[in-house]
Amino acid sequence: MRRATLYRSFAVVLCVLAFQMAWLPAHAPARPLRGSVPLSVVLCKSSDAGTPNHDLAYYQNLVVNSGTGGLADYWRDVSYQNANLNGSVVRGWYTVPKTTEQWKQLGDRWKFVQACEDAAKTDPSQPYTIPPGHRKIFITYPGIDFFGWNGGAFVDSNVDVGGLAHEGGHSIGLNHSFSNNFESLNAWWAQIGEYDDPWDAMSWGNAFRVPTPFGDGPPWMIGYNLDRMGWLPRSRIVTIGATGTKRISITLAALGHPESPGALLLRIPFDTDDPMHYYTVEFRRKTRWDAGIPNDTVLIHEVRKAWTPHGDFQGHPAFLLRQLSHPQLLPLQQFDANGVSIRVQSINPATNTATVSIVTSFPERCMVGYVWREARSYDHVCVTGGDRATLRDEDNHAAERRNPNGGPYGPDTCNQGFVWREGIIPNPGLGDPPDHICVPPSARDRERTNNQQAPGRNNPARITYGPNTCKPGLVWREADDWDWVCVAPPIRQQTRNDNAQAAARREPGGGPYGPDTCRQGFVWREAFPGDHVCVTPPTRSQALDDNQHAQERLLEL
Numbered sequence: 001m002r003r004a005t006l007y008r009s010f011a012v013v014l015c016v017l018a019f020q021m022a023w024l025p026a027h028a029p030a031r032p033l034r035g036s037v038p039l040s041v042v043l044c045k046s047s048d049a050g051t052p053n054h055d056l057a058y059y060q061n062l063v064v065n066s067g068t069g070g071l072a073d074y075w076r077d078v079s080y081q082n083a084n085l086n087g088s089v090v091r092g093w094y095t096v097p098k099t100t101e102q103w104k105q106l107g108d109r110w111k112f113v114q115a116c117e118d119a120a121k122t123d124p125s126q127p128y129t130i131p132p133g134h135r136k137i138f139i140t141y142p143g144i145d146f147f148g149w150n151g152g153a154f155v156d157s158n159v160d161v162g163g164l165a166h167e168g169g170h171s172i173g174l175n176h177s178f179s180n181n182f183e184s185l186n187a188w189w190a191q192i193g194e195y196d197d198p199w200d201a202m203s204w205g206n207a208f209r210v211p212t213p214f215g216d217g218p219p220w221m222i223g224y225n226l227d228r229m230g231w232l233p234r235s236r237i238v239t240i241g242a243t244g245t246k247r248i249s250i251t252l253a254a255l256g257h258p259e260s261p262g263a264l265l266l267r268i269p270f271d272t273d274d275p276m277h278y279y280t281v282e283f284r285r286k287t288r289w290d291a292g293i294p295n296d297t298v299l300i301h302e303v304r305k306a307w308t309p310h311g312d313f314q315g316h317p318a319f320l321l322r323q324l325s326h327p328q329l330l331p332l333q334q335f336d337a338n339g340v341s342i343r344v345q346s347i348n349p350a351t352n353t354a355t356v357s358i359v360t361s362f363p364e365r366c367m368v369g370y371v372w373r374e375a376r377s378y379d380h381v382c383v384t385g386g387d388r389a390t391l392r393d394e395d396n397h398a399a400e401r402r403n404p405n406g407g408p409y410g411p412d413t414c415n416q417g418f419v420w421r422e423g424i425i426p427n428p429g430l431g432d433p434p435d436h437i438c439v440p441p442s443a444r445d446r447e448r449t450n451n452q453q454a455p456g457r458n459n460p461a462r463i464t465y466g467p468n469t470c471k472p473g474l475v476w477r478e479a480d481d482w483d484w485v486c487v488a489p490p491i492r493q494q495t496r497n498d499n500a501q502a503a504a505r506r507e508p509g510g511g512p513y514g515p516d517t518c519r520q521g522f523v524w525r526e527a528f529p530g531d532h533v534c535v536t537p538p539t540r541s542q543a544l545d546d547n548q549h550a551q552e553r554l555l556e557l
Contacts, residue, residue, distance in 0.1 A: 031173050031551055032230025032468055032484040035529045036086040037075070039064060040134040043092025043157075044116035045141040046100040052093055052141040053157055059139060062214045063164065064088040069212045071164045077289060078201075078221050079231040080258055082482055091128040093141070094119040103144055112145050113138060113154055135171045137164075160215030166204035173551075174225055177202045179320040180302065181329060191309060197222065197320040199284060199299055199331075208292040220255050220289050223265040223282035224303055224318035228467040233481040236264040241363040241461035249345065249357045252298070254285035257352035269464035270338040270362050276316045277304050278464055279340060283347075283354040298344045298354050299331050303467075316467070363459040370457045373450065375424040376432060382457035383450045391447075394421065394439050401438035414438035423447025469555040477546065479527045486553035487546050498525065498535045505534035 041063050045052055061068040064085045066076065072085045096103055096119045106112060116138045120128045130136055136152035143156030146163070148170030155167055179196035197203040201218035202225060209216040226232050236258075240248060253262035264282070271277035280301045286293050301318040308314050322329040335342040339361035347354045366372060366382035373381045373388055375395070383391075407413030414420065418438040424447070426432035470476065470486035477487045479495050487495075511517030518524065518534035525535045527543040535543075 031228060031554070033079075033172055034082050034230060034482065035084070037083050037172065038087035038131075038134045039085055039089075039137050040128075040130040041088065041090040041092075041137040041139065042094065042116055042120050042128070042130070043090065043139050043141075044094045044096050044119055046096055046098060046103050046144075048099045049141050056090055056092060060090045062159075062161070063137065064090060069217070070161055070214055071168060074161060074165050074217065074289065075168070077256075078226065079229065080233075080482075082231050083229075088134075091120060091126065092139075094123050094128075100142055100144070109145060109147065109154070113152070116140065116154075135168075137168070137171070158215075160217070161212045162201065162204050162207065162209060162216045162218040165201045165218045169202050169221075169225075172229065174202055174221075174228070175315065175317055177222060177225070177320070178306070178317055179322050179329075181322055181324060183324075191306075193319060196322075197318075199290075199293060199297075199320070200225065208290075208294070210289055210292040217289060217292075219293055220284065222280075222299065222301065222318060222320075223255060224280050224301055224467070226255070227265055227280075230468055230482065230484040232264055234476075234478070234484075235481050236262075237267065237466065238263045238265075239267045239269065239461055239464050239466075240358050241269065241360050241459065242464070244363045244459060246361065246363050247357075247359045249355060252281065252283040252354045252356060254283045254287075254290075254296075254352045254354075256285055256288045256290050260352040262353050266356075266358070267464055267466060268340055268342070268358060268360060268362075269461045270340050270360070272365050272368055272460050274305065275460065275464045276467075276469070277302075279303070279321075279335075279342070280318065281342060281356060281358075285349070285352050287352075296347050296349060296354075297331055298333060298347070298356060300335055300342060360461075362461050365458070365460055367457050367460050367463075373424075375435070376427070378427055378430075379424055380458070381450055381454045387446065387450060390443070394437055394443060398437045412436035412438075419444055421447055423451060425451075467554075471553055471555050474553055477527065477543075479525070479531060479533070479543075483528060485527070485546050485550045491542065491546065494539065495527075498533055498539065502533045 041059060043056065043059060062070045064072055066072050075083050075085065094116070096115045098115065103112065103115060106115065117130065138154045139157055139159065141157040143158065146155050148167030150170065150173050152171050153167035155163060176194050177197040177200040178193040180193060181196050182192045195203045195206045198207050199219050200222040201207060202221065204218055208219045211217065227237065238250065250266065251262035253260040253264055255264060258264065266281040267278050268281065269275060269278040280303060282299050284290050284293060284299060285296050300321045302321060303316050303318050306314040306317050321332045321335060323332055333344040341359040343357045345355040345357055364380055370382035371385050371388055373379050373383045373391060375391055401415050401418045403413045403415055415438065419441050421435050421437045421439045421444050423444065424435040426434055468484040474486040475489050475492050477483050477485045477492055477495050479499070505519050505522045507517040507519050516532035522534035523537055523540050525531050525533045525540050525543050527547065
């Protein structure tokens, strides 16, 4: 399981080296990705190659046709029907005017790609130019190279569904997955732990496999990658602690069984300095695309910052947490770190669910820039550091500000010009005295303000939004449960208003476009495939424009 065959390792080498080459350009926006993902699959052979081992129809079934067990079916399933390959085409075979050796001697990988693309453009009988917006998949006979980038992939004619899913994953903006096994070095050029998550297609070469009509197929993608692509419904992602809950037992549905009840992914934040640093929990069943995994299991990942060996920031990939002391490096099924405790309580194959318990102290923590006031041991009101220091100074001067002779308010009567602070609410169960520290009136006002503003200063879990976090000033449009497109707040409100008016804007009894026919003056919004909410034409134009700018509005990871 920990080492691939020679062919698989060779494919991994090519993929990783290529993926790290920054010069390969991106084409279509990658995420959040919904609807058609048109591919141009171009088949190229060298001038001395002879007859390729498969014809065009084979690759149509392998890549773009539905119902064949190929890539189209895989992406349809793991995206929960959010992504399809409608509009994709397969063209070729085209002959590159170079021998196999001459093609390889070009050396530069972009020249490998350009040679195939040029052969298609200049072919005398069936010329083909890849349309703008298409992702490019180049398949060569014989094999010249094997890699992917954000916008395309370059593979050989023996590629299987797993290899296409992996390189195709790069083409839509997915990165490699990792583990916490820092003794894992799959090749000299790889990073520590890279390609060491066998439950993920983005660790292909070391991943578990399932038979398909086209060779090996990949396992399901890990929950973090599905979340990153916008393929998980918002209502089935639970951020533990976001509502203030510190202890919970929760049911997870297997990622491959979304028809089962339960959350599909848990996010568990724990780092006040980095809201993108958190744990995820998911459940995997040994069925469907996951039929090749050893057994039903819960997976825990840590999503955290990473850097390349050259020191370049690489974003926040997911690291599978494995039992490093176990000879098979099984996934952790219980975990305690950073104020978080995770326990797998049960797995129920009959319902395709698992139950996990989680305890976290994170809801008690303060947002960045604030600290616990700590006027008493239990005082976790969040204040500025300056306010806490001032309060401690007030406590130190308490005695000298009280009237030594007492007064109308008893022994705690303050000297003239001072009042009781009354900012800390005592715990009756501990027998604590009231907050009769004598302070200037402005200090009492300060603590009243701190108490009033406390709810907005604590629990950083509230701002852990995951990989589709919007840039400041923007919010999710939320036209439906899968709509992660970032828009201005008025647009989200407009979207909610339009959804509420949907029934009233449809033509009673239907019309030429069926039961969803809009009344005169309205058109379908079409913010996503099947979005038949009736809106004004400018609103539809706005939705289209927002979709086109979706990726650039995400907070950089």
